[in-house]
Amino acid sequence: MTKFTPYSAALLTALSATTALAEVESLDPIKLTTHDWTGQIITTTIMGEVLKQAGYNVEYVQADYIAQFAGLKTGDLHVAMEIWETTGREAMDEAFATGNVVNMGPSGMEAIEEWWYPAYMEKLCPGLPDWQALNDCAMEFSTPETAPMGRYLGGPVTWGGFDDERVEALEMDFEVVHAGTDAALFAELESAYQREAPIVLWIYSPHWATAKYDGKFIEFPPYSAECYNDPSVGLNPNAAYDCGKPTGPIWKVAWTGVADKWPGAADAIKSFDISNDVMGDLVGKVDLEGASVEAVVGDWMSANEATWSTWIK
Known part of the structure; x- marks a missing residue:
């Protein structure tokens, strides 16, 4: 597991270009959840550092992948950048049904x-x-x-x-x-x-x-x-899960209050988009080449300002 620590000051210093800070709606921290796999930490860190470029206060919070929905429903946690259709659909649907968690759209990854x-x-x-x-x-x-x-x-x-x-x-x-x-x-x-x-x-x-x-x-x-x-569906008439796993988008979800309290940040989160190939390459740089998440995210942001700057316009 890749250890995650906050490093916003170092990361921002590493960027070759700066973006003018916009006037934000609230300086209360937006709490983005991080989990126990490298790709999710990279995804979340990219989003968090982009929000910081726009002037938002961001806090990274380590959370359990499924159990995090309890915090998202209460507003104690604010944004989860990767909910996989393959494993998170049931928890996601239950949270949506409460009206306290909303879908912020696909991440671009399948x-x-x-x-x-x-x-x-x-x-x-x-x-x-x-x-x-x-x-x-x-x-x-x-x-x-x-x-x-x-x-x-x-x-x-x-x-x-x-x-x-x-x-x-x-x-x-x-x-x-x-x-x-x-x-x-x-x-x-x-x-x-x-x-x-x-x-x-x-x-x-x-x-x-x-x-x-x-x-x-x-x-x-x-x-x-x-x-x-439905246990009656499938090869075993007495048991559910007698089939493979679903495939599909990796979703972004958020506490419903994010759009009210930080509407500009909500728009940026909805705009976030990255491909499987790009993410696989970034994860490989950390896991195989030994680069830090900080360095990988900083390099990506330096090389892709034209992309992420459109998320915070």
């Missing part, structure tokens, strides 16, 4: 989060990427701790995703083991890949991993909202 395996595993399990092949090859994916069950390395428990429920609903001969952190997840992938050791794990995109490693996502039965909400 989310994929699913089980993934390295291409070399197809030699041991030729039925891949069909999910049903996993049961036939469970022993090939097992570890001494899980044998004879296969081992699936999931993301941190706080990410959601219903992997435990999926394994049970599809009667898969697999045990779900959750990585403690984002960094631990990809460190284990790197280790396994170098040794061509058996592994199937949670991979998400945008991320550098899908470009660095040769592999494929498992093809589960297609996702539908009914599959998640």
Whole structure:
């Protein structure tokens, strides 16, 4: 996991160009949430530093991905820059229904989060990427701790995703083991890949991993909202989540009071837009090249003033 610390003064100093500070509606801090994966911290920091360029006071608050909605509903937290359609839809819809949280539009990134395996595993399990092949090859994916069950390395428990429920609903001969952190997840992938050791794990995109490693996502039965909400729908008539994960936009959401208290900031947040390719490159600079989030965001802002300056006009 990339450690996040506030560094606004250093970042602003690093920018090669300055933007005239606009008169803002309130100097109370806008609280942007940060989580436990590098891309989200980068996304949030770009937005926060752009808002600072416009004269707003910004505070970064570490928060749990799903539990943050409690703070967004009360206004104790203000903006979440990445809610993934793949894992956050249910929590997002529940929060919208209260009237206290609003959708600020897509981030420009499209989310994929699913089980993934390295291409070399197809030699041991030729039925891949069909999910049903996993049961036939469970022993090939097992570890001494899980044998004879296969081992699936999931993301941190706080990410959601219903992997435990999926394994049970599809009667898969697999045990779900959750990585403690984002960094631990990809460190284990790197280790396994170098040794061509058996592994199937949670991979998400945008991320550098899908470009660095040769592999494929498992093809589960297609996702539908009914599959998640109605046990009678899908292969198992007695269980929900008997299908793959959804795909779709990564959304920005906010406490409904943001538009009233900081309307200019709300417009800027709605305007934020970045692509999967750009974000994957930025994450790779931090995770693979060892650059700091501060340096990566500063370089991006210096090179892209023509883009982000339009967000705060």
